[in-house]
Every structure is written in structure tokens, then in C-alpha cells.
Amino acid sequence: MADFPLPPGSTIGILGGGQLGRMLAMAAARLGFDVAILEPGPVSPAGRVSSLEICADYDDEDALEQLAASCDVVTFEFENVPAAALKTLAGFGTEVAPGPKALAFTQDRVEEKRFLVAHGVDTVAFEAIDSAEDIPAALERLGAPALLKTRREGYDGKGQAWVKDAGEAAAVFAAIGAKPAILEARADFVRELSVIAARGRDGQVAVYPMGENRHAGGVLRTTTAPAAVPDITRDRAIEIAGRILEGLDYVGVLGVELFELADGRLLVNEIAPRVHNTGHWTQDGCLCDQFEQHVRAVAGWPLGPTEARCAVEMENLLGADAERWAEIAAEPNAVLHLYGKGDARPGRKMGHVNRVKPLR
Structure with missing residues (x-):
């Protein structure tokens, strides 16, 4: 088992080679870490910016053993990684964060809701x-x-x-x-909000300002942050995130989607045991974004600051939206993030743009 905190030069493994893994790898590189990716598909977005890419299924024991031998700690970019893969890695003596408990609850929506209710968090x-x-x-x-x-x-x-x-x-x-x-x-909500929070190995918790989300066709289109919310709403969101993090004995970044009702109450819609699309605004809105924060947490480093330094509207670029790259790049207050994907299928997340403006 590795000793924490991990020094620069250590290797962080990531299960999953999509855009979240890519942005985690880029954040890890800024802090001096190497990254190894395990991903079933060839030429993945994350693999292209990592020092090692293992192309194999998540249940391939030989590949998992190679990953374990290459890494000081392993994390994952999405919650549908087989729980058995985490157990296999643990059997090789590899630390995995977040741990199996987080996956056990978030991979099953019924168990997730039961967990939330048991920890005093309201849901539909x-x-x-x-x-x-x-x-x-x-x-x-x-x-x-x-x-x-x-x-x-x-x-x-x-x-x-x-x-x-x-x-x-x-x-x-x-x-x-x-x-x-x-x-x-059916939740009779007035808007969807989200909160991105992190918990370190020492139990330290850090919470980002809330975002307000707009969906179309079941897919997130924009997140505006910091959301205009009263103090009581912000404080309740922080309390909810804290209860979830503590209840899961969590290490890493967690996304919490919330419904705000007309009377101001918050209901948890879903939780995600990973960096989250609604937290992409932090890349250009905070000194320490959600990806660096996750790397810090799993590596045992102190958590970074979460205060917003500007206001941001994050827009997902789906399918052919990414073809507007030249137009977006010409905008004076836009920061473009493309994921290196080749096939711009309709609805596929190809990138996002953060449009920044001063805080009010």
C-alpha cells in the first residue's frame, strides 16, 4: 500500500478513458503526477494525454494487475465501472478512491435513495x-x-x-x-441546482458554490455559477453534501444534483461519485478546479480553495456544436475545452465552453 500524501512523480491510475479521465489526467500532470489509464476502447481521450494506456476490459485480471503494479492509487471517471474490478485491485494491494462503498450505493438507484433517506437527506x-x-x-x-x-x-x-x-x-x-x-x-421543482464537494483522506471537506442547470432532451446544456441562492439554500446544500460524504466515508470529488421546490426545500435527485459535468465551470471559475481537487483528495494532499473568482456559464458542446470551435475561440470571454473525440455523433459530448464575467 502507498504512503500518503503521495509525492510528485507518483502514478495515479484511472479506470475509464473518456473526457472526465482526460481532464483528471491533465490536472494530475500539473501537480507532477504520471497517469495510467485502463480503458476498453482504443485511442481514448484520456489515453492520449497519459503516460500509460492499457486497452482492456475492466474485468480483465491481467490488465488490472498491470494497472495495480503501475500505480500508487487508482480512481475512476464514471460510476458504472464493475465493483468487482475495485475488489480485484484491492486484492493486489492497491488503494482505490473513492472506495467500494460509494459504488455500491450509486450503481443502484434504489439503494442510493435508501442511503439518502437513512442519512436524513430528502429525495423524491x-x-x-x-x-x-x-x-x-x-x-x-x-x-x-x-x-x-x-x-x-x-x-x-x-x-x-x-x-x-x-x-x-x-x-x-x-x-x-x-x-x-x-x-x-414527479418533482414539482422550480429549478435544478447542483453542488460539487470534496472530502480528503483526513476528513477535510470543501464545497464549491452552487450551480444552476438547464437540460434539454435529458442532457445538460448549461450550468451557471455561482447560482443566485439565498444563504439558507447554500447552507442546506453544504449540509446535504457533508452528510453524503461522511456517510460514504468518501475520498474524492462528488456531484450532487438537487431539485429546488417552490417553498425553498431541496430534494436530492442523484449523486455521482466522481467529478461531474455541472462542475466544469470550476476550471475557469476557481483557483483549484474540481479535477485538481479530486487528484489532491485521492493523493492525500490538502484540499484547495473553492471560492469563485468570476462568474461562469458553462455550455456543453454536443455533436456538431463542436464545429463552432473557431467562432467560440474568437469570443473574448470564452474558454474552449475540447475532448479530442473524432466522431461528432448527435448528442455526443464533444467539449464545453466556459464564458466568464466578473462576479456581481
Whole structure:
């Protein structure tokens, strides 16, 4: 096992080679670390900026052993990494952060909601769904319409569909793949907010200012930060993040999506045990962005400052949006971040732009 804090020159492993892994690798390099990537697909965005890329499935024991031998600590860029991979790495004596407990709860939406409720955090009402036959009774309790989501996997609007009445139960269940699911009551919220928080190995917690998010088609389009929120809302968000971090004995950066109700209450929509799209604004809005913060936490370093030094609107660049790169690059207050992906499929996240302006 490695001794913490890790000195510069150590190697950090990342499971996953997408854009989040890429930005983690770039942040790690700034702090003097090397990065090794394990990613099933060839020529990944993260692999192209890392010192070692292992192209193999996440359940490939030989590849995991190679990663373990190459690294002082391993983290992951997305929560759908098989939990068994973390256990295998631990068996090789490799430290993994965040730990298996975070994955166990966040890989299953029902278990995630139960965890939140058990730790005094409010969520939308929900019911576990094992078959289409469970939906009518659950709909009766929750009210219609309600949102049906697969318990596992699914992101950016995938693996979910609205159920308007009991007569749609079979069709909607089939539409999400007839997999174990969660049915969530409709939240009558006025806006979606998010908070990005981190916890270090010594238990230190750091929380960034809140962001206000706008979605289209189930995909995040913009985050504006710092969000205009009263102190009571900010303080409640900090409390929620702290309860989650402590409850998971967490090390690293965590994203928390929140619904703000008309009466000011906050409900947790989802948590993500990783750096998060709604935290991309921190790259140009804070001295220590979420990616550096995550590297600091898993490496056992002190956490960095989280205060906003400017206001930012982050816009996701989806598909052909990235073809506007020259136009965006000419904007005087825009900072362009492209992910090095070749195939600009519709809806695919190709990059983002942070537009900065002075704090009010």
C-alpha cells in the first residue's frame, strides 16, 4: 500500500478513458503526477494525454494487475465501472478512491435513495420496480405521471421514460429494456441546482458554490455559477453534501444534483461519485478546479480553495456544436475545452465552453 500524501512523480491510475479521465489526467500532470489509464476502447481521450494506456476490459485480471503494479492509487471517471474490478485491485494491494462503498450505493438507484433517506437527506418519493406488474400499484401511491428509470446504468436521459397511467406500464417497462427499475414521483421543482464537494483522506471537506442547470432532451446544456441562492439554500446544500460524504466515508470529488421546490426545500435527485459535468465551470471559475481537487483528495494532499473568482456559464458542446470551435475561440470571454473525440455523433459530448464575467 502507498504512503500518503503521495509525492510528485507518483502514478495515479484511472479506470475509464473518456473526457472526465482526460481532464483528471491533465490536472494530475500539473501537480507532477504520471497517469495510467485502463480503458476498453482504443485511442481514448484520456489515453492520449497519459503516460500509460492499457486497452482492456475492466474485468480483465491481467490488465488490472498491470494497472495495480503501475500505480500508487487508482480512481475512476464514471460510476458504472464493475465493483468487482475495485475488489480485484484491492486484492493486489492497491488503494482505490473513492472506495467500494460509494459504488455500491450509486450503481443502484434504489439503494442510493435508501442511503439518502437513512442519512436524513430528502429525495423524491420512490418505489422499487421488478416487473411491469409492480407499476400500477406504485403509480397509485406516487401519483401520475411518474418517471421510470433502470436501477443500474443509464445516463443523459437514457434508460428512463415517463409513465402517464397504469395502461402504459407494460410498454414503458419494455421501452427501458424490461430491467429492474425505480419509479420516482414527479418533482414539482422550480429549478435544478447542483453542488460539487470534496472530502480528503483526513476528513477535510470543501464545497464549491452552487450551480444552476438547464437540460434539454435529458442532457445538460448549461450550468451557471455561482447560482443566485439565498444563504439558507447554500447552507442546506453544504449540509446535504457533508452528510453524503461522511456517510460514504468518501475520498474524492462528488456531484450532487438537487431539485429546488417552490417553498425553498431541496430534494436530492442523484449523486455521482466522481467529478461531474455541472462542475466544469470550476476550471475557469476557481483557483483549484474540481479535477485538481479530486487528484489532491485521492493523493492525500490538502484540499484547495473553492471560492469563485468570476462568474461562469458553462455550455456543453454536443455533436456538431463542436464545429463552432473557431467562432467560440474568437469570443473574448470564452474558454474552449475540447475532448479530442473524432466522431461528432448527435448528442455526443464533444467539449464545453466556459464564458466568464466578473462576479456581481
